Amino acid sequence: MATQMPAPDPEADPRVKAVFDDIRLTRKTDFINNMWRWLAFDPALLERTWREVKEVVGKPSLIDPLTKEMIYIAVSVANNCSYCVHSHTAAARARGMTGEQYGELLAIIGLAGKTNQLATALQIPVDEVFDAAQSGQPGR
Amino acid sequence: MATQMPAPDPEADPRVKAVFDDIRLTRKTDFINNMWRWLAFDPALLERTWREVKEVVGKPSLIDPLTKEMIYIAVSVANNCSYCVHSHTAAARARGMTGEQYGELLAIIGLAGKTNQLATALQIPVDEVFDAAQSGQPGR
Amino acid sequence: MATQMPAPDPEADPRVKAVFDDIRLTRKTDFINNMWRWLAFDPALLERTWREVKEVVGKPSLIDPLTKEMIYIAVSVANNCSYCVHSHTAAARARGMTGEQYGELLAIIGLAGKTNQLATALQIPVDEVFDAAQSGQPGR
Amino acid sequence: MATQMPAPDPEADPRVKAVFDDIRLTRKTDFINNMWRWLAFDPALLERTWREVKEVVGKPSLIDPLTKEMIYIAVSVANNCSYCVHSHTAAARARGMTGEQYGELLAIIGLAGKTNQLATALQIPVDEVFDAAQSGQPGR
Amino acid sequence: MATQMPAPDPEADPRVKAVFDDIRLTRKTDFINNMWRWLAFDPALLERTWREVKEVVGKPSLIDPLTKEMIYIAVSVANNCSYCVHSHTAAARARGMTGEQYGELLAIIGLAGKTNQLATALQIPVDEVFDAAQSGQPGR
Amino acid sequence: MATQMPAPDPEADPRVKAVFDDIRLTRKTDFINNMWRWLAFDPALLERTWREVKEVVGKPSLIDPLTKEMIYIAVSVANNCSYCVHSHTAAARARGMTGEQYGELLAIIGLAGKTNQLATALQIPVDEVFDAAQSGQPGR
Numbered sequence: 001m002a003t004q005m006p007a008p009d010p011e012a013d014p015r016v017k018a019v020f021d022d023i024r025l026t027r028k029t030d031f032i033n034n035m036w037r038w039l040a041f042d043p044a045l046l047e048r049t050w051r052e053v054k055e056v057v058g059k060p061s062l063i064d065p066l067t068k069e070m071i072y073i074a075v076s077v078a079n080n081c082s083y084c085v086h087s088h089t090a091a092a093r094a095r096g097m098t099g100e101q102y103g104e105l106l107a108i109i110g111l112a113g114k115t116n117q118l119a120t121a122l123q124i125p126v127d128e129v130f131d132a133a134q135s136g137q138p139g140r
Numbered sequence: 141m142a143t144q145m146p147a148p149d150p151e152a153d154p155r156v157k158a159v160f161d162d163i164r165l166t167r168k169t170d171f172i173n174n175m176w177r178w179l180a181f182d183p184a185l186l187e188r189t190w191r192e193v194k195e196v197v198g199k200p201s202l203i204d205p206l207t208k209e210m211i212y213i214a215v216s217v218a219n220n221c222s223y224c225v226h227s228h229t230a231a232a233r234a235r236g237m238t239g240e241q242y243g244e245l246l247a248i249i250g251l252a253g254k255t256n257q258l259a260t261a262l263q264i265p266v267d268e269v270f271d272a273a274q275s276g277q278p279g280r
Numbered sequence: 281m282a283t284q285m286p287a288p289d290p291e292a293d294p295r296v297k298a299v300f301d302d303i304r305l306t307r308k309t310d311f312i313n314n315m316w317r318w319l320a321f322d323p324a325l326l327e328r329t330w331r332e333v334k335e336v337v338g339k340p341s342l343i344d345p346l347t348k349e350m351i352y353i354a355v356s357v358a359n360n361c362s363y364c365v366h367s368h369t370a371a372a373r374a375r376g377m378t379g380e381q382y383g384e385l386l387a388i389i390g391l392a393g394k395t396n397q398l399a400t401a402l403q404i405p406v407d408e409v410f411d412a413a414q415s416g417q418p419g420r
Numbered sequence: 421m422a423t424q425m426p427a428p429d430p431e432a433d434p435r436v437k438a439v440f441d442d443i444r445l446t447r448k449t450d451f452i453n454n455m456w457r458w459l460a461f462d463p464a465l466l467e468r469t470w471r472e473v474k475e476v477v478g479k480p481s482l483i484d485p486l487t488k489e490m491i492y493i494a495v496s497v498a499n500n501c502s503y504c505v506h507s508h509t510a511a512a513r514a515r516g517m518t519g520e521q522y523g524e525l526l527a528i529i530g531l532a533g534k535t536n537q538l539a540t541a542l543q544i545p546v547d548e549v550f551d552a553a554q555s556g557q558p559g560r
Numbered sequence: 561m562a563t564q565m566p567a568p569d570p571e572a573d574p575r576v577k578a579v580f581d582d583i584r585l586t587r588k589t590d591f592i593n594n595m596w597r598w599l600a601f602d603p604a605l606l607e608r609t610w611r612e613v614k615e616v617v618g619k620p621s622l623i624d625p626l627t628k629e630m631i632y633i634a635v636s637v638a639n640n641c642s643y644c645v646h647s648h649t650a651a652a653r654a655r656g657m658t659g660e661q662y663g664e665l666l667a668i669i670g671l672a673g674k675t676n677q678l679a680t681a682l683q684i685p686v687d688e689v690f691d692a693a694q695s696g697q698p699g700r
Numbered sequence: 701m702a703t704q705m706p707a708p709d710p711e712a713d714p715r716v717k718a719v720f721d722d723i724r725l726t727r728k729t730d731f732i733n734n735m736w737r738w739l740a741f742d743p744a745l746l747e748r749t750w751r752e753v754k755e756v757v758g759k760p761s762l763i764d765p766l767t768k769e770m771i772y773i774a775v776s777v778a779n780n781c782s783y784c785v786h787s788h789t790a791a792a793r794a795r796g797m798t799g800e801q802y803g804e805l806l807a808i809i810g811l812a813g814k815t816n817q818l819a820t821a822l823q824i825p826v827d828e829v830f831d832a833a834q835s836g837q838p839g840r
Contacts (some may be wrong), residue, residue: 281683281685282682282683282684282685283681283682283683284666284682285575294634301600311564312687313682313687313690314684314685314686314687315675315678315679318682318684319678319682322638322653325678329674329678330676331672332673332674333675334666336667336671337668337670337671341664342658342660342661342664343630343661343664343665345625347627347630349666350623350627350630350631351630351665351669351672352668352672353638354631354634354635354638355634355635355638355668355669355672355673355676356672356676357638358634358635358637358638358639358672359638359672359676359677361679361680362679362686363679363680363684363685363686364672364675364676364679366686366687366690366691367686367687369690370689370690372565378622380622381622381623384616384621384622384623385623385631387616388616388617388623388628388631388635389631389635389639390615391616391617392631392632392636392639392644393614393635393645394609394612395595395609395613395682396635396636396639396644397639398595398599398609399595399612399641399643399644400641400643401563402562402563402564402598402599403561403562403563404562404594404595404598404643405561405594405643406594406632406642406643406646407564407593407594407646407647407650408648409591409593409650410593410646410647410649
């Protein structure tokens with residue numbers, strides 16, 4: 001199901017073709033997943049989203065690529081985005097996530113789901129030591 | 141604010157005292173944060189929650205402790221639990237998270253928030269290759 | 281904090297006064313909680329919301345009043361509405377919820393939070409027997 | 421999938437028939453979408469929901485019908501209701517939403533998804549000037 | 561759809577078999593629903609989750625079994641977990657939930673959905689009387 | 701409360717100063733709201749977020765500025781972001797939102813909150829006519 005279908009030939013639009021070409025080049029594969037094909041109806045939205053993904057996910061960083069994908073899985077589960085859960089789980093596997101690591105990831109996500117609800121249910125006040133405004137945590 | 145206050149002396153209950161003692165021993169500190177003080181009104185709930193936290197967070201694992209805390213932050217943000225965001229951010233800092241890593245973590249969480257909403261808005265169908273039922277992804 | 285303050289004398293508007301009078305009469309108390317004072321800026325919204333609350337919460341029903349409040353707490357926690365968590369927890373206590381029942385309620389909410397996240401993370405397919413479209417569950 | 425199926429002939433119940441007739445009359449079409457067919461198992465719930473939809477969506481107002489549908493899309497995406505995202509996107513198109521407007525709507529929803537998560541992650545305090553309680557924003 | 565498939569014979573693992581046997585014994589049925597089959601890829605996660613479900617749902621308690629299932633439905637709807645909504649609705653029916661009770665439950669969940677959003681939109685401050693920290697609500 | 705405090709003089713960093721100057725220029729005011737002061741700890745995140753806000757909110761478009769802010773309010777309420785609800789409500793007022801329009805906006809958000817939960821509770825299947833994949837809705 002979908003709210004609209006991609007155009008039959010989205011790459012007829014040169015701005016879309018440029019993004020798709022860059023995706024293929026960056027990822028070293030001809031496969032363009034549905035996220036990009038669906039966003040192609042609005043070239044500006046497509047360009048902006050791909051630029052940000054490339055910058056946040058792709059560039060050299062202090063967080064390794066597999067950890068990044070596990071964080072994406074965690075957010076996608078909590079936000080309940082089926083497409084995103086599927087695509088980031090596949091991406092994490094492609095980056096070497098083992099079954100044991102996946103099991104641990106789910107244990108963390110599940111436990112966080114539980115303790116999040118408990119803290120919300122009791123409306124537990126934040127300990128002073130956790131509040132930067134009170135503990136004087138420096139800005140960086 | 142809170143929906144109920146902790147008892148003035150929760151450790152008068154021996155089951156609560158046993159959990160608090162184990163928290164102090166495990167974490168090598170006298171500090172008991174509010175989560176445990178608030179859960180103490182129901183000793184069974186306190187015991188069960190602490191046992192699970194100890195098992196999931198504390199035992200030797202394939203995911204390093206800082207990564208675990210960053211995953212907790214990610215889930216807590218997406219679930220919008222103020223207490224949890226504060227406590228896990230403090231815990232990640234205690235495990236060495238730098239300002240640069242925190243900035244990257246937020247970039248990932250923010251981008252996931254955006255792409256999650258876009259995928260949900262367009263109701264993008266899951267690519268066959270991402271669906272284990274179709275791609276034959278083995279169970280483990 | 282709030283996005284706007286209630287008028288100094290909301291009952292100067294006769295439509296507001298009529299709703300507030302009915303709240304006082306129905307609940308047998310002079311206390312008007314903030315929800316109603318804040319909604320009073322739009323009399324039509326106030327009337328419509330109170331009418332529905334009165335109909336759903338107040339009328340004789342197959343679900344007893346305390347159970348109703350516990351269901352409200354559960355939804356409010358999962359939706360993360362601080363005002364609602366506080367007000368429905370207070371209402372449940374006023375209807376006799378004991379500390380033991382509150383502890384059990386939180387255990388259920390917390391466990392549901394965990395299993396919800398696990399089911400979403402694994403994108404577990406619904407068992408045929410749970411799907412009314414396949415199992416032939418009659419409409420009523 | 422569904423948790424229960426509609427009755428084979430829901431309009432056998434005169435209260436259901438009255439609502440369905442009013443839907444057909446109000447919308448000038450014979451098409452009754454699934455929302456109403458599924459709610460029909462509880463005539464009181466059906467009546468109350470339709471009455472409110474008719475009042476909020478249908479009556480002359482200061483917000484034009486297309487804008488209303490775009491707001492519904494925004495809420496439905498953030499609440500992650502697949503049925504609602506589909507039905508309100510279709511309704512917005514029926515009211516003239518162009519592809520360009522849809523692209524802009526998604527850009528707003530996506531950006532809000534990102535900045536919402538960033539504000540939540542940092543637990544940014546509300547600026548005094550935005551707080552009606554401090555800035556003295558009048559009630560109406 | 562799913563992010564991974566269960567192993568062809570999960571009970572080849574003795575830890576999985578022990579849990580499945582206990583599920584069959586506890587529930588007096590041979591039917592193992594997908595939740596457990598999907599969690600079986602990580603025996604520790606399976607054991608921990610089943611132990612908690614058994615303890616929270618199964619043991620003698622102050623909240624009757626049908627009420628518990630209705631609370632699970634409420635949380636699952638608010639958390640938007642399709643699998644959970646289906647399975648707990650089926651479980652509630654198996655425990656005797658009538659169509660009338662289901663209609664009332666949905667009316668409560670729907671109304672809470674509305675008032676939650678209104679309280680959040682207006683950022684209504686919690687009445688002092690609802691705040692345990694101010695009203696002196698005892699811890700138990 | 702916050703998870704970290706802004707640096708005492710964030711504009712000592714020239715990249716931060718450049719963004720803050722552009723915010724002042726674009727908005728024609730010296731006021732820099734907390735969102736930007738808090739993001740300043742990571743200049744790249746600050747730059748990327750401001751660039752996107754400027755592009756999505758500020759440029760000439762088919763959706764008028766007030767409607768945009770109302771859509772932001774809607775998303776922020778559904779995502780339950782207190783900072784965002786406050787800031788976008790203030791922005792909508794600055795763009796001329798009247799009390800009547802605000803009341804209508806809340807009525808829509810509240811009703812969507814209700815019908816979203818009902819559709820999710822019943823797991824209502826999407827009508828074929830709303831599904832672009834089946835109805836042949838063109839891509840643009």
